[in-house]
Amino acid sequence: MKKIIPIFLAALLIASCKTEAPKKGEEKSIAEAKDEPTPTINDYLETAVIYEANIRQYSKEGTFNAFTRDIPKLKQLGVKIIWLMPIFPISETKRKATGDKFASDFPEDERSKYLGSYYAVSDFKKINPEFGTIEDFRKLVKVAHHNGIYVILDWVPNHTGWDHTWIKTNPDFYTKNDKGEITDPLNEDGTPVGWADVADLNYDNPELRKQMIADMSYWLTEENVDGFRCDVAGSVPTTFWKEAIPQLRDKKDIFMLAEAWEPELLEDGLFDMGYGWDRHHTMNHIAKGEKKVAAWDENYAKDTARYQKDDILMTFVTNHDENSWNGTVEERMGDATDVFTVLSYAAPGMPLIYSGQEYGLKHRLKFFEKDSIPKTKGKEWHLLQKLADLKQHNKAFNGGKKSAPYHRIGTSNDNILAFSRKKEGDSFTLVANLSKEAQPFTSELNGTYKDAISGEVLTFSGTKEHTLEPWQYYILVK
Numbered sequence: 435m436k437k438i439i440p441i442f443l444a445a446l447l448i449a450s451c452k453t454e455a456p457k458k459g460e461e462k463s464i465a466e467a468k469d470e471p472t473p474t475i476n477d478y479l480e481t482a483v484i485y486e487a488n489i490r491q492y493s494k495e496g497t498f499n500a501f502t503r504d505i506p507k508l509k510q511l512g513v514k515i516i517w518l519m520p521i522f523p524i525s526e527t528k529r530k531a532t533g534d535k536f537a538s539d540f541p542e543d544e545r546s547k548y549l550g551s552y553y554a555v556s557d558f559k560k561i562n563p564e565f566g567t568i569e570d571f572r573k574l575v576k577v578a579h580h581n582g583i584y585v586i587l588d589w590v591p592n593h594t595g596w597d598h599t600w601i602k603t604n605p606d607f608y609t610k611n612d613k614g615e616i617t618d619p620l621n622e623d624g625t626p627v628g629w630a631d632v633a634d635l636n637y638d639n640p641e642l643r644k645q646m647i648a649d650m651s652y653w654l655t656e657e658n659v660d661g662f663r664c665d666v667a668g669s670v671p672t673t674f675w676k677e678a679i680p681q682l683r684d685k686k687d688i689f690m691l692a693e694a695w696e697p698e699l700l701e702d703g704l705f706d707m708g709y710g711w712d713r714h715h716t717m718n719h720i721a722k723g724e725k726k727v728a729a730w731d732e733n734y735a736k737d738t739a740r741y742q743k744d745d746i747l748m749t750f751v752t753n754h755d756e757n758s759w760n761g762t763v764e765e766r767m768g769d770a771t772d773v774f775t776v777l778s779y780a781a782p783g784m785p786l787i788y789s790g791q792e793y794g795l796k797h798r799l800k801f802f803e804k805d806s807i808p809k810t811k812g813k814e815w816h817l818l819q820k821l822a823d824l825k826q827h828n829k830a831f832n833g834g835k836k837s838a839p840y841h842r843i844g845t846s847n848d849n850i851l852a853f854s855r856k857k858e859g860d861s862f863t864l865v866a867n868l869s870k871e872a873q874p875f876t877s878e879l880n881g882t883y884k885d886a887i888s889g890e891v892l893t894f895s896g897t898k899e900h901t902l903e904p905w906q907y908y909i910l911v912k
Contacts, residue, residue, distance in 0.1 A: 479689070479706070479746070479784070479834035481826050482514035486753060488789040489518065489565050490549065491805045498570040502577050509581045511792060511815075512822025515689060515784075516578055517663045519754060520552035520588045521571065523562050525595020530554065530631040530802050548802055552588070553665060554595035554631045558649040568657075575658055584660035586689055587653055591646060592669045593619055593632035600645075601633065607642040609634040619669070637671045647678045654685045661688035667705065668694035679704050691748065700745040706835075710747035710783055712736070717751065717774045720868050721767040727851045727868050731842065734781075744835040749778040750786035757788060758801045765798075772817060773866050773905045776887075779821040780864045780909065782837040782855070792818055820887055824909070829860040847875035850902065862886065863910040867902035874901045883910035 485508055493500035508516070529537040531548035540548065549564065561568050578585045594600060600607045601616065608616040619627040619634040635642060653659045662682075667675070680703065682688055692705040695712065699705050716733045719725040737747065750756075751774050752763045763771050778785045790799065790807030794814040799805045825831040830838045838857035845852050849869040855862060863883070867873045879894035886909040894900070902908075 476835045478514065480829075480832035480836060481512070482784055482834065483512040483822060483825065484515040484517055484691075484748065484784055484786050485511075485513040486517045486786060486788045487519065488754060488799065488807075489521065490552075491799045491807055492789050494806050496564065496804060496806075498566040498574045502570075502574045505574075505577050505581055505583065509583065510822070511787060511818050512825050513583060513787065515584045515586060515660075517586050517691065518588060520555060520590060521562055521565060522552075522555040522590075523557050523560050524550040524552065524564075525554040525556045525597035525631070526550075527596035528554070528631045532802065536631070547804070549804065550802055551631055553590050553593075555590050556595045556597040557599065559652055572657065579658075584689055586661040586663055586691065587659050588665060589650060589662040590665045591635070591674075592666045593629065593634050595631065596633055598633070604641070604645070606639055607635055607645070609636045637674050643674055643677060646674075647681055650678065650682060651685055654682060654688065660686075661690050663691040663693065664705075665693050667692035667699060668696050672696075672698055675699060675704050676702070697740050697742075697745070700741065707746040707748055707784060710737075710749045713747065713781070713783075714750055714756075717777065718766050721770040721774060723870060726848055728848060730851060730868070734840070743837075746834055746837075747783040748786050749781055749783040750788070751775050751778055752788045752791055753786060754788060754799075754801075757790075757795070758798050762796055762798060763791065764796055769870065770868070770905045773868065773907045775817065776821065776864070776907055776909065777851075777866065779825060779831065780853075780855075780862070781833075782840055783833045785821075785825075785833075787818065817887070824862070824886055828862060828911070829857040830855040830862045832857055843878050845875045845877040847873050849873045850875045850877075852877055852879070861912065864907065865902070865910065866907035867905060870904045872901055872903050874899050876900075879910075881912070883908075883912060885909060886911050
């Protein structure tokens with residue numbers, strides 16, 4: 435980043451690392467703590483875990499305040515960035531319901547349970563009253579900053595809900611058909627994308643660009659958020675991002691995440707991080723037995739070729755789209771869930787935790803209705819906590835703009851993935867069986883290691899054969 439962190443902010447960051455969960459009666463003092471934005475610096479991002487917060491479903495209350503109470507718990511999982519799914523009011527017109535229906539398709543006494551899609555925004559500068567008040571939101575930001583955690587907003591630049599004030603005040607902001615009617619988002623061939631609950635924005639209009647930048651700037655300067663996750667960023671012209679992001683960065687140091695894979699969106703100081711979609715899909719294919727380790731190698735080689743060394747990819751086993759539409763981690767990965775969770779931390783990049791993943795969420799969260807996640811700590815929580823500890827204290831796990839290098843290690847078995855990473859005297863080696871059968875193997879490894887998760891001590895030599903059980907893995911450290 436361009437700016438140099440002042441000494442007093444550095445002290446704040448160090449102090450934040452020592453913050454414990456608030457005791458009874460301390461919550462008020464935390465909420466009233468001096469609200470300094472956590473400094474966004476490259477070294478800080480090296481150890482970051484990002485958490486996607488689904489406020490509606492995170493708690494039975496579905497409020498900012500219920501989520502805010504748990505922020506110190508998320509810090510225990512190494513979370514340094516909270517990505518809030520859209521917090522804005524949702525359009526009443528064409529409000530989405532179950533299946534392909536709208537709330538208006540149901541009897542009037544049933545409509546209230548259909549809350550619509552977060553991504554059908556009716557006002558970019560207001561808070562969804564479903565979650566609480568602007569004061570509640572401000573408290574969330576303060577508590578996060580007090581715990582050394584950034585807050586980024588999920589921004590929806592490609593479209594708005596049909597209730598948005600621009601529909602009436604600025605109809606030229608929108609895409610129109612031959613009849614002059616505002617359209618929902620369309621494919622290149624003119625067919626609907628399938629998002630009938632939103633109206634498509636037209637970035638050929640320079641006034642739209644100015645207003646969108648102004649609305650984004652409001653949250654940076656007035657509400658002290660630390661950046662944005664930009665929905666379907668690749669569907670918005672790159673020329674807009676080249677215009678907008680430098681102006682936003684002039685306001686303050688920010689973190690920018692694109693829901694996109696296109697390398698050009700990460701060039702020239704635009705987005706800091708993109709989605710590792712291909713990695714994610716490859717993990718799903720391997721978990722289902724459709725592909726082997728070679729698919730991971732091919733994808734990693736492709737990523738190395740198309741991205742720059744300081745580009746960051748978000749690595750994940752689930753997110754809101756995957757969970758609601760494609761299945762839970764358990765449905766998609768089954769017994770392979772743990773090994774691919776470990777891989778999402780061990781590979782270069784920034785790992786994502788989606789609401790409920792830390793508690794072993796085993797159902798698809800409803801997208802347009804109220805639902806909730808479990809809150810009982812089990813093996814998932816404890817694994818994520820161990821991985822967080824490694825990411826915080828072993829520089830070989832660095833995954834930001836100065837990511838630790840990745841070195842593939844050869845084995846005698848094409849179902850075994852082995853690689854090492856080293857940085858500034860720290861190192862680790864991941865050895866993983868990416869199959870549902872036990873696999874014997876020999877490798878290039880030599881020496882005695884400890885498995886960082888189980889504590890088991892293992893000795894390797896070029897001729898000594900080891901066997902990994904189905905989906906078993908080691909994180910080997912000296």
